[in-house]
Amino acid sequence: MPRAHRRRVVGAERVGPYTLLRLDRGPLDPGAPGQFFMLEAPGRPLPRPFSLCLAPPGELAFLIEPVGPGTEALCALEPGDEIRVVGPLGRGYRLDVARPLLVGGGIGIAPLPWLSQALGRPPAVLGFRTAAHAEAAALLPGAEVVVDPVLVTDGIPSGLDLLACGPEPMLRALAARWPEAQLAWEAPMACGYGACYGCAVRIDGELKRLCVEGPVLSGHRLVCHVPGPGRETCPKEAAA
Amino acid sequence: MLLNASGCLDALAAPDVARQLDAFVTKTITPLPREGNAPPRIAETAHGMLNAIGLANPGRERFLAEQLPRLLELGVPVWVSVGGFCAADYAETCAALDGVDGVAAVELNLSCPNVDEAADSAAEIVAACRAATRLSLYAKLSAAHPDVAAVARAVAQAGADGLSLVNTLRGIALDRALRPVLARGSGGLSGPSLKPLALSAVHACYAATGLPIVGMGGVQTGRDALELLACGARDVALGTVLFADPDAPRRVRAELHDAAAEAGVASPEDAFALAHASRKRPGKDGKRPSLNAPGALVRSAGRGPLEDASARARSLPRPAHGRAQARERRPRPAGAAEEGPQGGQGSDRADPR
Numbered sequence: 001m002p003r004a005h006r007r008r009v010v011g012a013e014r015v016g017p018y019t020l021l022r023l024d025r026g027p028l029d030p031g032a033p034g035q036f037f038m039l040e041a042p043g044r045p046l047p048r049p050f051s052l053c054l055a056p057p058g059e060l061a062f063l064i065e066p067v068g069p070g071t072e073a074l075c076a077l078e079p080g081d082e083i084r085v086v087g088p089l090g091r092g093y094r095l096d097v098a099r100p101l102l103v104g105g106g107i108g109i110a111p112l113p114w115l116s117q118a119l120g121r122p123p124a125v126l127g128f129r130t131a132a133h134a135e136a137a138a139l140l141p142g143a144e145v146v147v148d149p150v151l152v153t154d155g156i157p158s159g160l161d162l163l164a165c166g167p168e169p170m171l172r173a174l175a176a177r178w179p180e181a182q183l184a185w186e187a188p189m190a191c192g193y194g195a196c197y198g199c200a201v202r203i204d205g206e207l208k209r210l211c212v213e214g215p216v217l218s219g220h221r222l223v224c225h226v227p228g229p230g231r232e233t234c235p236k237e238a239a240a
Numbered sequence: 241m242l243l244n245a246s247g248c249l250d251a252l253a254a255p256d257v258a259r260q261l262d263a264f265v266t267k268t269i270t271p272l273p274r275e276g277n278a279p280p281r282i283a284e285t286a287h288g289m290l291n292a293i294g295l296a297n298p299g300r301e302r303f304l305a306e307q308l309p310r311l312l313e314l315g316v317p318v319w320v321s322v323g324g325f326c327a328a329d330y331a332e333t334c335a336a337l338d339g340v341d342g343v344a345a346v347e348l349n350l351s352c353p354n355v356d357e358a359a360d361s362a363a364e365i366v367a368a369c370r371a372a373t374r375l376s377l378y379a380k381l382s383a384a385h386p387d388v389a390a391v392a393r394a395v396a397q398a399g400a401d402g403l404s405l406v407n408t409l410r411g412i413a414l415d416r417a418l419r420p421v422l423a424r425g426s427g428g429l430s431g432p433s434l435k436p437l438a439l440s441a442v443h444a445c446y447a448a449t450g451l452p453i454v455g456m457g458g459v460q461t462g463r464d465a466l467e468l469l470a471c472g473a474r475d476v477a478l479g480t481v482l483f484a485d486p487d488a489p490r491r492v493r494a495e496l497h498d499a500a501a502e503a504g505v506a507s508p509e510d511a512f513a514l515a516h517a518s519r520k521r522p523g524k525d526g527k528r529p530s531l532n533a534p535g536a537l538v539r540s541a542g543r544g545p546l547e548d549a550s551a552r553a554r555s556l557p558r559p560a561h562g563r564a565q566a567r568e569r570r571p572r573p574a575g576a577a578e579e580g581p582q583g584g585q586g587s588d589r590a591d592p593r
Contacts, residue, residue, distance in 0.1 A: 001256040002486040040484065045431050046284045047484050070284070086486060188282050190289060191483035194253030197267075197293045198282030207275045207296065212253060 002086050002193040009081045010059060016135030018107065019075040020053065022061045023085065030055040031088025033095070033115035034165075034184050034216040037062070038192040040084035041070030048074065049189045051111035051165070051215070052088065053139065060085075063110040063136065089192045093182050093216050095119060097161035102143075103152050103174065103181075105166025106133060111184055113139045115163060127152035127166070153177070175219030184216045242465075242489050245430075245456045245479030246321035246347060246380070247293065252307065255314050257482065260489035264316045265477065266307075268323035268349045269333060273299035283413040283421035288431025288458070289480055290411050292424040295323055295352060300333050308340065317344035319378070322369070323352060327360040331368035338373040346375045347454075350395075351382035351407035353428040363394040370399030378454060380404035383434075383441040389448035402452040404477070405441045409434065431480040434458040439471045443515060446472025460488075462495025466508060470515040 011022035021039075028037075030052055038047040039062065048070045054061040066072040077083065093115055102124035104112045109126050116124060124143035127150070128134040137145045146152055153173045156162070162181035164174050171183045187210045190196040199210040203222050214222075241262040250267070251258035258264045276296025283290045298307065311318050320337055324330045330348055337343050348369060350362045360368075366379055379395040381388055383406040392403055408428025413421045420426070438457025446453055455473025458480070459465050465476040481488045500508045513519040 002254055003256075004485050004487040038484075044284060045288055045480065045484065084485060188280050190282050190284075190291075190480075191486075193257075193486060194250045195248055195257075195486075196282065196291065196483050197247070197276065197296055198280075198291060200276060200279055200281060200293075200296065207279070 002089065004084050004086050006082050007060075007085045009077045009079050009083070011079060012075070012077055015063065015139065016132050017065065018133075018136050019064045019066070020061055020139075021064055021074060021077060022056070022059050023083075025055075025058050025060050028060060028085065029088060030060060030114070032092035033118045034092030034111050034163075034182075035088035035090050036192065036215060037085055037087030037089065038189075039074060042073045042077070042081075042083065044070045044073060046070070046190050047084065047086065047192070049089075049186070049192050049211075049215075051092075051184065052114050053110045054113050054117075063107065063139070065107040086192060090211050090215050091213070093163050093184070097163065097182075099160045101125065101156065101160040101162055102140075103156070103162055103164035103166070103170075104140075104143075105152055105164075105170040108164075108166030108170070108184070109136060109140065111165050112163075116140055119163075125152050125156070127170070171219075175222070179218070179220035181219040182216050183219055183222070185210060185214055185222060241475040242493055243319065243454060243475060243477040244482060244489075245477045246349065247291075248479040248482050251314055251316070252310055254486065257486045257489070258314055258316050260487070260493075261316060262475075263319050263344055264311065264314070265319040265347055266303075266311065266321050267297050268295050268321040268352065269297050269300055269303045270295055270323045270325075271300050271329050271332060273297065273302065278423040280421060280423055281427070283427065285411070285413055285429065285431070285433070287433040288429055289483075290413050290422060290427035290429055291408070292422045292427035294424070295349075300336060304336060304340075308343075312342040318342060319345045319347050321347045321349050321380070323349040324365075327365045327368040330365050331372040334369040334373040334375065334377075338375060343375060345378055345401075346373065347378045347380050347404050348400075349380050349407070351380055351384075353382070353384070353408055353410040353426070361394070362391055363398040366395045366398035366400050376401045378402040378404045380407055381441070381445070382407045382409065383437040383457075384409050388441045389444040392445035392449050392451070396449040396451055400451065402454065402474075403445050403449070404454045404456065405445055405473070406434065406438045406457045409437065430458070432458045432460055435464060435467075439467055439515075442468055442473045443471040446513060447516065459492065461499070462492050462497070463499040463502075465492055465496050466499045466503060466511050467515075469508060470511045470513065472513045472516065474512070 007023040010024050013020045036049045036051045040047050050062040053063040064074050066075045100119050100122040102112045104126045124140050126137050126143050127146045129148050134145050162178050165184035174181050187199040187201050189199040192211050194212045200207040201210050203213050243263045243265050246265045247267045251264045274295050277292045277294030281292050322330050322333045377400050379400040385391050408430045410426050411429040412426045415421050435458030442455045452474045454475045454477050455468030456477035460481050468476050478488050496508050505511045
């Protein structure tokens with residue numbers, strides 16, 4: 001059940017263009033890999049969702065890319081600052097996989113270090129836009145790294161259990177070839193615990209809340225972020 | 241009494257949050273299922289957010305069969321938010337809820353900015369629902385109307401037992417490339433930027449009707465809730481704040497008492513309607529506040545189910561206090577509904593302050 005906790009920042013390190021924000025864990029449960037937390041974005045009305053990147057003893061660490069006012073405010077936090085944290089939320093990766101391969105793209109590598117630890121360091125392939133972004137591969141020692149224009153999807157052998165997170169085109173490409181792949185999606189979220197209905201995406205053919213059903217879904221379950229038909233109308237309205 | 245704003249909490253997904261409330265208000269239920277608007281459906285703004293969910297709900301039949309029984313098991317009084325596209329839509333749902341044990345009240349969503357509005361007037365809808373149910377009916381109005389007090393008077397005349405004020409206001413947010421963020425284009429603005437509008441609407445509608453009001457719009461703190469009480473709200477609902485802080489009901493309730501003390505009133509209920517010129521601060525001159533005048537508030541006393549609902553739905557300042565509410569339950573003298581506690585013609589400009 002969602003409870004809000006105020007947690008203290010214990011570190012904020014630059015990793016390439018990203019920031020690894022480390023919080024004092026306190027009573028918070030790190031949850032399962034692929035689950036996420038809502039972090040207060042200082043000065044902004046709404047919190048932001050982040051999957052857990054690492055769970056060092058006594059800490060929770062999140063990888064953040066500054067892409068807007070909320071993430072910029074989070075990246076500007078300093079040790080000693082406090083923010084409201086809610087989580088862990090949602091459904092993470094299933095860990096009952098025989099031959100795991102972790103696949104990450106850009107900031108989507110965020111949940112993979114914690115997942116890798118849980119699975120006993122399986123092989124991983126990570127893709128980045130630039131060499132500067134690829135510095136974040138240091139969070140996942142031993143991973144194969146590719147940089148644009150090479151794509152992570154280019155050299156994936158068959159017969160593996162894919163666990164992935166990354167930009168939507170990458171996830172769609174993976175879903176098309178590996179419908180059983182476990183993919184972590186994202187959508188705009190105001191609450192993270194099923195209250196706002198803001199993160200609805202088309203899952204199993206219906207608009208459903210990603211924070212409740214996911215964010216990790218089998219490839220075949222989520223088609224894409226497209227609207228569906230079926231708007232209800234009153235006879236009166238239809239006649240107008 | 242502390243509630244959630246409709247559409248801002250799923251009690252089945254987060255029962256522990258719902259249990260912090262004195263009553264849970266459902267998402268709006270329409271006759272047929274609606275999957276809602278296409279994503280993206282939400283956008284943050286400088287001091288609030290926009291949503292264009294579009295009344296996503298399972299429809300009346302599935303709500304009654306599958307969701308309502310589970311909601312009633314939570315041990316929290318349930319208010320059902322009812323929507324539709326014509327008066328008959330609303331009235332049919334009210335009729336279906338009429339005999340359901342455990343439903344404390346119905347809130348009529350007359351003001352969703354994210355669907356094309358019902359062609360019938362608010363008063364027509366309220367009148368149709370009044371004929372269909374004995375349940376307590378709260379009309380949820382929008383501050384977008386140029387004279388919300390006039391709408392409030394009309395729905396009061398049509399048989400509303402109370403008002404919910406305010407719904408979101410239509411707004412647009414643009415992305416970096418100057419295109420609307422929301423797939424629908426516009427959405428309902430909520431959050432702190434709404435508070436002054438909510439205070440104004442509550443102030444005007446209390447003056448115009450004296451009906452019990454659930455005040456909402458931008459409440460973040462106990463002080464915000466106290467201000468709504470001071471404008472004439474009897475109860476307060478939390479909306480957007482629940483998204484950022486699922487412990488908000490507990491926190492706001494605790495802060496409310498401190499906020500009252502800081503404002504120099506003995507308890508939150510003593511702040512009731514203090515923002516109205518005619519309401520004297522209690523205790524200063526030894527006189528009883530004007531609220532004490534017989535029949536100052538409720539015009540519909542004596543309607544059985546309403547009494548029941550209100551007994552469950554004690555006012556925000558919790559039990560033990562309740563004196564103001566006891567006074568509110570006294571019947572209004574004939575004609576008083578049109579006059580309101582200001583003693584004027586119910587104009588929202590009656591208060592010279």
